Amino acid sequence: xxxxxxxxxxxxxxxxxxxxxxxxxxxxxxxxxxxxxxxxxxxxxxxxxxxxxxxxxxxxxxxxxxxxxxxxxxxxxxxxxxxxxxxxxxxxxxxxxxxxxxxxxxxxxxxxxxxxxxxxxxxxxxxxxxxxxxxxxxxxxxxxxxxxxxxxxxxxxxxxxxxxxxxxxxxxxxxxxxxxxxxxxxxxxxxxxxxxxxxxxxxxxxxxxxxxxxxxxxxxxxxxxxxxxxxxxxxxxxxxxxxxxxxxxxxxxxxxxxxxxxxxxxxxxxxxxxxxxxxxxxxxxxxxxxxxxxxxxxxxxxxxxxxxxxxxxxxxxxxxxxxxxxxxxxxxxxxxxxxxxxxxxxxxxxxxxxxxxxxxxxxxxxxxxxxxxxxxxxxxxxxxxxxxxxxxxxxxxxxxxxxxxxxxxxxxxxxxxxxxxxxxxxxxxxxxxxxxxxxxxxxxxxxxxxxxxxxxxxxxxxxxxxxxxxxxxxxxxxxxxxxxxxxxxxxxxxxxxxxxxxxxx
Numbered sequence: 003x004x005x006x007x008x009x010x011x012x013x014x015x016x017x018x019x020x021x022x023x024x025x026x027x028x029x030x031x032x033x034x035x036x037x038x039x040x041x042x043x044x045x046x047x048x049x050x051x052x053x054x055x056x057x058x059x060x061x062x063x064x065x066x067x068x069x070x071x072x073x074x075x076x077x078x079x080x081x082x083x084x085x086x087x088x089x090x091x092x093x094x095x096x097x098x099x100x101x102x103x104x105x106x107x108x109x110x111x112x113x114x115x116x117x118x119x120x121x122x123x124x125x126x127x128x129x130x131x132x133x134x135x136x137x138x139x140x141x142x143x144x145x146x147x148x149x150x151x152x153x154x155x156x157x158x159x160x161x162x163x164x165x166x167x168x169x170x171x172x173x174x175x176x177x178x179x180x181x182x183x184x185x186x187x188x189x190x191x192x193x194x195x196x197x198x199x200x201x202x203x204x205x206x207x208x209x210x211x212x213x214x215x216x217x218x219x220x221x222x223x224x225x226x227x228x229x230x231x232x233x234x235x236x237x238x239x240x241x242x243x244x245x246x247x248x249x250x251x252x253x254x255x256x257x258x259x260x261x262x263x264x265x266x267x268x269x270x271x272x273x274x275x276x277x278x279x280x281x282x283x284x285x286x287x288x289x290x291x292x293x294x295x296x297x298x299x300x301x302x303x304x305x306x307x308x309x310x311x312x313x314x315x316x317x318x319x320x321x322x323x324x325x326x327x328x329x330x331x332x333x334x335x336x337x338x339x340x341x342x343x344x345x346x347x348x349x350x351x352x353x354x355x356x357x358x359x360x361x362x363x364x365x366x367x368x369x370x371x372x373x374x375x376x377x378x379x380x381x382x383x384x385x386x387x388x389x390x391x392x393x394x395x396x397x398x399x400x401x402x403x404x405x406x407x408x409x410x411x412x413x414x415x416x417x418x419x420x421x422x423x424x425x426x427x428x429x430x431x432x433x434x435x436x437x438x439x440x441x442x443x444x445x446x447x448x449x450x451x452x453x454x455x456x457x458x459x460x461x462x463x464x465x466x467x468x469x470x471x472x473x474x475x476x477x478x479x480x481x482x483x484x485x486x487x488x489x490x491x492x493x494x495x496x497x498x499x500x501x502x503x504x505x506x507x
Contacts, residue, residue, distance in 0.1 A: 057090035064140035218458035220256030226465035246289035253505035292330035337375035393421035431480035442499035
């Protein structure tokens with residue numbers, strides 16, 4: 003064997019030796035890590051629910067007057083967390099007819115009852131989508147050894163949707179009370195007994211008189227540089243203040259703004275963005291403008307198990323703004339009827355129904371609406387809303403008749419057209435589109451109709467935009483380009499002819 007070949011062989015043997023040693027060391031390290039993390043709560047199924055917010059119903063404890071041992075705040079919080087997680091895991095199990103995770107939240111005896119329900123439902127192809135929206139527990143007893151807790155959970159608001167296969171059989175909202183026994187096992191509070199002791203249908207009584215709104219002459223607002231992305235690093239108070247002064251001087255008295263659900267933090271609302279939203283209202287007040295705040299922009303889930311998270315989101319924002327003098331009203335969601343096809347009309351309407359009730363419970367002093375995408379949907383939930391609003395992008399020749407017909411169906415509440423407009427785009431992607439002159443004629447005509455029929459309005463929108471997020475109208479260039487040219491002011495900052503008719507003459 004040549005000397006060169008011997009050197010190559012020695013190098014290969016040395017490299018193999020290094021690799022083997024490294025693998026042995028890695029193996030010992032992995033074994034050591036395994037032996038020392040076997041009891042890590044964060045690696046166990048029981049705590050996976052707590053890693054992100056998944057179930058946040060309203061919960062209010064009664065004053066503590068329990069028998070037995072005095073309970074500390076940390077233990078009460080542990081009981082609360084495990085108790086709510088038990089509801090969540092049970093509802094996941096009943097939705098999927100699977101047993102995963104149940105024995106982490108229920109004792110052996112208690113979990114058998116749920117297993118039995120799952121077996122029956124599976125056999126009958128029945129599933130349940132459900133959530134609780136409110137809990138009012140009262141701690142009755144806490145044992146001296148700290149291992150047992152007994153509570154009564156009063157007025158639990160439960161919403162349930164029962165399916166046979168893919169067919170919705172019924173929807174039920176109940177107000178129930180439960181007697182609950184929990185045992186501390188392996189560091190977790192598990193449910194030993196959960197017995198319903200009272201139940202009745204839950205119906206929210208609407209006020210006889212809707213909250214009044216003043217005459218609205220307004221516009222939907224985004225800054226020109228960052229449409230659909232007003233808050234966060236792009237927030238510019240000076241630009242917004244200048245725009246609001248322009249809007250006020252044009253003869254308008256209101257603006258409509260949007261709170262994007264996900265980018266605002268969902269159930270954990272971003273404090274900085276919330277402060278920016280508050281600042282926006284302060285700027286509007288300085289300009290003597292009122293603000294319609296549209297919640298849940300770009301939200302589209304609606305799944306029943308998600309409802310407590312949307313409730314927490316709304317609670318934070320509503321309570322932060324409800325006492326601000328610039329706030330005029332709440333729009334629960336922009337164009338939710340566009341989600342009927344993908345999510346189902348019954349589910350979307352049920353979510354809206356409960357959210358209207360919830361926002362009213364947090365702020366009974368400001369009127370509430372839903373921004374429907376068309377007049378056909380605008381009678382949905384009309385009994386619950388303080389005023390009806392819809393968007394109109396159809397033929398102007400039909401507008402007066404559409405409005406008059408709707409007034410025969412909604413006789414006791416104001417109606418607002420909260421979006422309307424015409425794009426002035428005509429180019430490669432739409433050679434037969436409208437010109438700026440056509441846009442001017444459109445706004446002149448529609449303002450005449452508004453004046454003749456005393457219609458409150460909010461136009462779309464102040465500016466032409468250079469960029470449109472794909473989430474708004476998709477990626478198709480003919481839709482993108484059309485959406486860029488709805489403004490009264492062009493991309494260079496010059497007022498278009500339509501600006502003369504931005505308000506009633």
